[in-house]
Amino acid sequence: MKDLKFEQKRSLSRLEAADQLSALADALRHGGNAELELGPGTLSLRIPDDLRTELEVEVGDGEIELEIEFKWPTAQTGTPPTRSAGEDG
Template identity: 45%
Template structure:
């Protein structure tokens, strides 16, 4: 089985970050397929009715990291 891993990091305003999360939340609530924009391309993934969610908050010196991770069994993806 092949592995797909794409990482994208960018600097956003707080409002832009909220809009990204809001768009993703609406897509998750709206159906089985979620389109994830990754730079110039998009990946469409199937999301089942139940997912495992892990939230991690790390404070290290002067940096705070909030990580939200959703996991589910893979059922394929489509790159666009």
């Protein structure tokens, strides 16, 4: 079961699609906590430095479908902070 799912389907002009991809590219470039304007709302995401990606192109039935997928864990990764000498615990 998914913790959260956001899905949006709508028709866009080529320029609107380019603007959406540019906003996503900026969020990926800066990383950290990113906010994406998606239609009437804003989606806030934590974007880590390393991602998994999948690119899929399907041609058939008179259409071309292009899917770009990015995946990363919901938990922050990295080593836990070390404790310095003299700390209680």
